[in-house]
Amino acid sequence: MSELQTSLNFRKNAERAVADPSLRAAMRSATDTFGARRAAAFAALPDLELLRDRASEIRMQVLDNLPALLEEFGRNAKRAGATVHRASDAAAAREMILALLKERGVRMAAKGKSMVSEEIGLNAHLEAAGIEVVETDLGEYIIQLEGETPSHIIVPAIHKNRQQVGTLFAERLGVPYSDDPQVLTKIARRVMREKFLAADAGISGANFAIAQTGTLALFTNEGNGRMVTSVPPLHIAILSLEKILPRLADLPTFIRLLPRSATGQAITSYLSLITGTRKEGEATGARELHIVILDNGRSEILAGECREMLKCIRCGACMNVCPVYRTVGGHAYGWTYPGPMGMVLTTLLTGMEMSYPLVDASTLCGACVEVCPVRIPLVPLILKLRERRVGLGLSDFKERLGMWLFRAAAKNPELFFWGERVSRLFWPLIRRVGGKDVAGRLPNPSAMAFHRRMP
Amino acid sequence: MTREETIDLFLARAALAAAGSRRVADGAALAAVIVQLVAGDKTVYCPALSPLEQAAAAVLVRRVEEYAQAEVTVEEVLAGIAETGSIVCASVEGRAVQASLLPSHHLAILPAAKIYATLDDFFQNLGAAPPTNLAVITGPSRTADIELTLAIGVHGPERLDVIVV
Numbered sequence: 072m073s074e075l076q077t078s079l080n081f082r083k084n085a086e087r088a089v090a091d092p093s094l095r096a097a098m099r100s101a102t103d104t105f106g107a108r109r110a111a112a113f114a115a116l117p118d119l120e121l122l123r124d125r126a127s128e129i130r131m132q133v134l135d136n137l138p139a140l141l142e143e144f145g146r147n148a149k150r151a152g153a154t155v156h157r158a159s160d161a162a163a164a165r166e167m168i169l170a171l172l173k174e175r176g177v178r179m180a181a182k183g184k185s186m187v188s189e190e191i192g193l194n195a196h197l198e199a200a201g202i203e204v205v206e207t208d209l210g211e212y213i214i215q216l217e218g219e220t221p222s223h224i225i226v227p228a229i230h231k232n233r234q235q236v237g238t239l240f241a242e243r244l245g246v247p248y249s250d251d252p253q254v255l256t257k258i259a260r261r262v263m264r265e266k267f268l269a270a271d272a273g274i275s276g277a278n279f280a281i282a283q284t285g286t287l288a289l290f291t292n293e294g295n296g297r298m299v300t301s302v303p304p305l306h307i308a309i310l311s312l313e314k315i316l317p318r319l320a321d322l323p324t325f326i327r328l329l330p331r332s333a334t335g336q337a338i339t340s341y342l343s344l345i346t347g348t349r350k351e352g353e354a355t356g357a358r359e360l361h362i363v364i365l366d367n368g369r370s371e372i373l374a375g376e377c378r379e380m381l382k383c384i385r386c387g388a389c390m391n392v393c394p395v396y397r398t399v400g401g402h403a404y405g406w407t408y409p410g411p412m413g414m415v416l417t418t419l420l421t422g423m424e425m426s427y428p429l430v431d432a433s434t435l436c437g438a439c440v441e442v443c444p445v446r447i448p449l450v451p452l453i454l455k456l457r458e459r460r461v462g463l464g465l466s467d468f469k470e471r472l473g474m475w476l477f478r479a480a481a482k483n484p485e486l487f488f489w490g491e492r493v494s495r496l497f498w499p500l501i502r503r504v505g506g507k508d509v510a511g512r513l514p515n516p517s518a519m520a521f522h523r524r525m526p
Numbered sequence: 527m528t529r530e531e532t533i534d535l536f537l538a539r540a541a542l543a544a545a546g547s548r549r550v551a552d553g554a555a556l557a558a559v560i561v562q563l564v565a566g567d568k569t570v571y572c573p574a575l576s577p578l579e580q581a582a583a584a585v586l587v588r589r590v591e592e593y594a595q596a597e598v599t600v601e602e603v604l605a606g607i608a609e610t611g612s613i614v615c616a617s618v619e620g621r622a623v624q625a626s627l628l629p630s631h632h633l634a635i636l637p638a639a640k641i642y643a644t645l646d647d648f649f650q651n652l653g654a655a656p657p658t659n660l661a662v663i664t665g666p667s668r669t670a671d672i673e674l675t676l677a678i679g680v681h682g683p684e685r686l687d688v689i690v691v
Contacts (some may be wrong), residue, residue, distance in 0.1 A: 097673075104674050107568055144674070151658070209680055210671035256669060256677035263681065268594075284656055294667040294682025297627050301659050319652055323645035326610075334670070337543075338610045341664040349658055354622040356658035476597050 075192070078417055078426040083430075092228055098320050098400045101229045105391040109442070110333025112526070115337075127446040130382035133315050135374060140282040140315045141364065148516070151347025153360040157312075161191035164365050168193060168274070168307055169200055171361055175305060177202060177271040181263075183299040184208035185276025186224055186385060187309050187357035187365055190407045191272070192418075204274070205266045207295035207408065209259050216243050222401030224408065225333045225387040230400055263295070273299030273357070278384070279325065280362075283318040286346040290329060290339040296342050306345075306357035311365045311404035313373075313381040325384065328444040332386035368420045377452050378416030380415050383446045389439035389449060395432045404429060406513040409448045411439035418456050427465040430456045469509060491516060532608045533690060534645045539611025543665030544678070546687035547611070548563070549638075553581035556635065556691055562584050563633060563687055564598055571596035571625055578602050578635050578691060593625035600633045601625060606641040606690070607648050613688055614648070616660040623659040632663075632683040636690050 077084060088094055113119050133140060145155040157162035172180065180197070182204050187334070188194070192202045194215075212229040214220065216239055221227030228236070237250040246258050269472040275296060280290040287308055289296040300306050316322065330336040340477040349356030372381055390396045390410030403407035406417045414429040422432075430453065439449045460466050494501060495516040501511045527535070533549065539548035546563075550556050563572060571593040573581040582600050583589065591597050601621070602616040605634050613634045615626045626632050641647040652660075667682030678684050 101674055109644040151655075207681070208671070209669045213671065226674065227651070228671055229674075231672075236670045236672050252672040255672060256680055257687065260680055267681075284654060286656055292667070293669045293680035294627055295680070297623070297661055298681055301624055302625075306632045318658070319649050319654075320646070322649055326645055333578060337539075337614060338662070338664045339586075340543075340665055340668050344662075346658055346659040346660075353617045353658055354620050355617045355624055516583055 076296060076421060076425055078421070078429050079405070080104075081403060081405060081428040081432060084405055085399040088399040088403045093232065094400055095398070096170065097230050097232055098397055101223070101434050104392040105335065105387075107355055108132070109332060109388060109391070110335075112331040112335040112337060116331065122324060122327055123444055123446055126328050126384075126444055127382065129316065129324065129382075130445050130496045131320065131379075132317065133313070134378055134381055136317075137315065137373060139314065141312060142316060143282040144280050144285055144315055145364075147283065147351060148347060148362055149285070151285045151352065153285065153362050155362045155364065158363055158365045158367075159277070160367050161365075164191045164309060164363055164367070165193055165196040167363055168309065169197060169202075171305075171307060172197065172272060173200070175271070177305065179205065179270050180206050180272040180274050180307075181207050181267050181270035181279045181295075181299045181303060182211075183273070183275035183289070184211050184227070185298045185309060185408060186221075187276055187311050188274065189221060189309075190367065191309075193309070204268070204521060207267065207291060207293075207299060208291075209256065212259060212263070220407075222388065223387060224401075224413075225386055230402070232491040265300045267295075267302050268483070270299075270303045270407070272307060272411055273301075273303040274307045274309070277308050278317045278329065279322070279362070280314050280364075281308055281316055281319055281322070284346055286319065286344050288316075288322060289343045289345070290341070291343070292334075292340045294341055297341055299357050300343060300345050301357065304358045305361075306359070307361045307363065308345075311367070312369055313383075313417045320449060327383055332388040332442065332444045335444075357360050371508075372419045375419075377415070377419055377455060379447050380412070380419060382447050383412050383416070384445055385412075386443040386444060388444065392438040392442050394434055394436060394438070399432075404432065411453070412435050412447070415449060415452050415456065423456075423460055423463055427460050427463075430460050441473040442507065469505060473505070474508075527608075527643050527670065529684040531650060532641055533638055533644075535585060536598045536606050536611060538628065539688065540606075540613075541611070542619075543611045544668075544686075545611065545665050546685070547690070548687075551663045552586075552670045552691065553578055557581050557585045558628050558691055560600060560633065564600065564631075568631070569595065570598045570600055572600040573621060573625070575619055575621070576602045580633060586684060589624050593622060594628050595687035596625075596629045597626045598631040598633060599629045602635040602637070602654075604640070604660075606636045606688070607645055608641055610664055612664040614660065614662050616652045616657040618657050620630070623661050626661065626663060627682050630679060630683055631685045631687075633689070634663075636688055638690050641690070 241248040396410040
């Protein structure tokens with residue numbers, strides 16, 4: 072993914088998305104539905120604010136003690152039979168996973184939904200090396216057939232309507248056309264069941280990793296997460312290092328918050344806990360479990376002023392309420408993570424030079440902050456990033472020119488007085504030069520300045 | 527919450543999650559319900575490890591040894607959680623967690639004494655060394671990946687029945 076990043080084209084991407092009426096209708100109805108379901112789910116939960124405080128507190132504890140917790144997780148996962156690997160960047164993680172699969176002669180891997188695997192561009196890398204990778208989450212499967220990337224972190228194919236999926240299945244799977252989601256789901260069940268049973272390896276992400284026990288926790292609705300982690304003999308899990316929770320007893324807080332925030336469910340159909348490999352006397356469990364923990368710039372974020380971004384549990388609630396995301400959709404952001412959390416994380420992970428136009432993708436309305444289950448201060452983080460962009464000289468030329476002129480004038484009362492007069496005189500010209508989107512939005516200069524009315 | 531209230535809450539929450547949920551008095555009543563819920567021509571996997579499973583197995587017509595080939599799994603589960611209406615399956619006593627996943631109908635036998643009131647109660651009791659595979663299951667397999675329209679039975683069972691004994 073990283074090499075395919077198009078965040079620098081955010082404005083162009085967004086313009087294209089806005090001009091696509093079917094995309095806008097899909098985004099609007101999906102985000103409205105999620106918003107309403109989320110609100111209904113939380114209305115039935117009494118101590119929501121306390122829960123959010125608790126969740127935020129646990130996530131901060133994790134960030135404050137991350138190296139020790141990672142070590143504890145590694146120790147306990149190893150004791151339970153897993154092998155834990157640390158990958159410093161995307162390339163290292165890709166190579167590591169490819170090597171594991173190659174050494175074992177794996178030809179086909181069944182894969183569960185994982186945003187981290189999107190972040191490192193895993194599928195393309197494995198496929199280039201001749202390993203077939205089958206996405207098994209229905210939404211991921213749809214976009215894999217289409218050769219696209221996810222547009223929402225929870226519902227990856229949110230931008231596709233049922234007719235488009237029906238046509239895709241008919242063309243690619245040779246089945247009779249149907250646009251009934253239930254029928255399409257059954258087709259996917261049949262096709263993928265064969266893949267699961269034939270797969271030599273399962274690849275998954277993880278929602279959380281429990282330091283106390285070395286356990287991986289996965290929330291799924293379809294059951295594919297359970298399949299990929301327990302049916303094939305080899306299971307490879309990839310997760311980013313901030314996914315740690317200290318104890319099993321911390322899970323209930325996140326079980327109550329994550330599904331409600333993501334889809335408005337009180338709990339997902341399945342929560343799978345995987346602790347190491349099959350032990351003596353057990354009938355199930357992978358024979359071999361490799362856990363790849365990815366850094367990819369996160370240690371640097373952890374040490375900086377934007378560290379609270381790493382509290383994120385990837386629920387997607389901030390996207391569903393964001394007026395920008397709701398209008399432009401996920402692809403416009405040009406990398407793995409969209410919406411408010413995405414613009415901040417993308418900028419931090421890939422660097423301002425690769426992503427600075429994204430910093431504009433917010434109205435600062437704060438709707439994201441209102442819904443964030445772990446209380447990430449997204450608006451202050453966005454403001455920090457805007458400051459950083461100015462500091463790096465990457466802001467828009469006209470913005471810089473305007474700010475420079477204003478600063479010069481504000482420091483000097485004489486200049487301010489004359490500036491006022493001159494700008495009133497040349498206002499039509501300034502509007503034309505400044506562009507209707509920038510200067511055109513400012514009110515006309517008034518004949519009598521406010522400070523002149525002061526006694 | 528009294529014991530009875532916990533059981534009632536469990537049954538109500540399981541029903542909310544689209545699981546068939548009912549309560550029976552004993553093994554004999556359990557067998558009678560299983561006869562109603564499982565058609566005679568269906569292939570059924572039932573490990574028959576516990577007395578309740580044995581009571582159920584006695585009335586099953588077409589039992590198979592491999593859950594991967596079965597249309598129905600009838601099994602006793604590790605626990606229930608009233609707060610969410612969930613059941614818990616785990617790789618304990620030589621049990622296979624996939625038995626609750628691969629067949630299209632999962633029929634769970636849940637002794638009332640194994641129902642925990644809250645998620646916290648359950649996780650506090652799990653201890654520091656959980657079994658290799660543990661699944662907290664709430665309702666049938668589902669997806670809303672196409673236009674957010676609910677579809678049941680993606681990879682896991684399309685039907686889940688829980689019988690509290």
